[in-house]
Amino acid sequence: MALGDAEFESHFLQLTERLPARPCGPEQLVRALGYPWERPPGSYLLRGAEAVPLAALGAEERRLARSRLADPAERTPLLAIGSNAAPGALAAKLAPLAAEADRELLALAGRLHDFDVAAAAQPALYGSLPATLLPSPGTAVAATLLWVTPAQLTQIAWTELNYRLGRLAARFELAEGGGSFDQVAVFVSRFGCFAPAAEPLALAAAPASGRRAAEATQAELLDRAAALALGPRAGGWDLVRAIHEDPAATAPRIAATVWRAGLPFEAAGWRPFEG
Numbered sequence: 001m002a003l004g005d006a007e008f009e010s011h012f013l014q015l016t017e018r019l020p021a022r023p024c025g026p027e028q029l030v031r032a033l034g035y036p037w038e039r040p041p042g043s044y045l046l047r048g049a050e051a052v053p054l055a056a057l058g059a060e061e062r063r064l065a066r067s068r069l070a071d072p073a074e075r076t077p078l079l080a081i082g083s084n085a086a087p088g089a090l091a092a093k094l095a096p097l098a099a100e101a102d103r104e105l106l107a108l109a110g111r112l113h114d115f116d117v118a119a120a121a122q123p124a125l126y127g128s129l130p131a132t133l134l135p136s137p138g139t140a141v142a143a144t145l146l147w148v149t150p151a152q153l154t155q156i157a158w159t160e161l162n163y164r165l166g167r168l169a170a171r172f173e174l175a176e177g178g179g180s181f182d183q184v185a186v187f188v189s190r191f192g193c194f195a196p197a198a199e200p201l202a203l204a205a206a207p208a209s210g211r212r213a214a215e216a217t218q219a220e221l222l223d224r225a226a227a228l229a230l231g232p233r234a235g236g237w238d239l240v241r242a243i244h245e246d247p248a249a250t251a252p253r254i255a256a257t258v259w260r261a262g263l264p265f266e267a268a269g270w271r272p273f274e275g
Contacts, residue, residue: 001157001164001273005190009255012161016251019125024244032127032240033218036205037086039144043108043176044087045069049095051087051107054176062177069106075147079172079186080107081117081206082131084156085144093159094152102151110180111140113171116213117206118193119221121262122162123254125247127240129221132189133168134200134213135267141208145172145184153185163187169269188270192262196224200263228257 003011043054045065054062069075083089085107094103118134148156157165165187172181193200201224202208202215216224222236230238230253242250 008190009259013251013255017248019247021246022244024241028127028244029237029240032222032236035124035126035128035218036082036131036203037089039086041109043106043144043174046087046090046094046103046105046107048103049088049091051091065106069104070108070147075105075149076153077181077184078146078148078153078156079112079168079184080144080146081112081133081141081186082203084146084187090146093156097151097155099151102149102155105149105152106147108145108147109175110143110145111173111175111209112143113140113173115139115141115170115267116202116208116211117141117143118200118202118213119216120162120189121191121194121258121260122189123222123225123239123243123258124162125243127222127243128218129194129225130189131203131206132163132193133186133265133267134193134202134263135265136210136212138210139208139212140173140210141206143172145174145181157187160187162189162191164190164272166270166272168267168271170267183269188265189262191259192264194221194225194258194261195263196228196261198263225254225258228261229253 040053045052114137116134116136116139117131119129120132124130168186169183200213202213204215204217222239226234226236226239
């Protein structure tokens with residue numbers, strides 16, 4: 001995370017040279033198109049692989065969960081704007097942690113104000129164009145606040161290879177029980193949001209009010225990225241397959257095209273981690 005962009009690009013391309021080819025079929029395409037994957041409609045308690053909606057708990061259970069799992073002396077409020085809000089993806093990331101407390105967390109649904117969730121200019125190793133933040137005055141976008149332990153934050157950071165971690169001064173309003181936060185930790189793409197025609201594209205899968213940016217589905221985003229990286233006749237399926245089956249040859253093409261089509265993230269209240 002402390003590398004400059006040029007250093008990171010060199011490091012990333014060296015990593016992809018060593019990645020093995022992986023099989024790619026309908027299952028991989030469905031996964032890529034399904035990003036950011038299934039998540040509960042409201043707040044939930046993650047216990048290992050199980051996600052329990054807070055609304056299903058009694059009032060005293062909810063109070064105790066908040067008291068125990070949202071202690072700022074023990075945990076950090078981390079904003080999840082994409083797959084990190086999906087219990088299945090989050091549970092898989094935390095599964096290697098040995099301590100039971102590190103496989104449990106509180107996820108609070110809400111709205112982030114004056115920002116939108118856009119597509120990042122960086123296809124992931126599973127093929128999707130994942131989420132990143134885009135400043136957008138007047139927009140309120142759905143997001144989830146994860147209360148993470150230090151071990152959980154470190155584990156999640158290992159999975160956010162193309163992102164920078166930092167603190168953001170912005171209003172996050174809880175959907176249930178009232179209350180708000182004015183500062184959160186969040187990962188944002190070091191390559192910014194995908195803007196193939198110099199205009200950012202919001203993720204259609206991220207509900208928002210007052211949206212200013214044009215929105216696109218994952219299928220539309222992959223088609224646009226494929227045309228840049230592989231040529232005008234290529235479609236999203238071609239890009240997903242190339243990322244899986246020939247990462248060493250595909251990564252430099254993505255770096256030279258899709259990465260260059262990104263608008264860098266800039267916000268007055270943003271303070272990136274500097275190492």
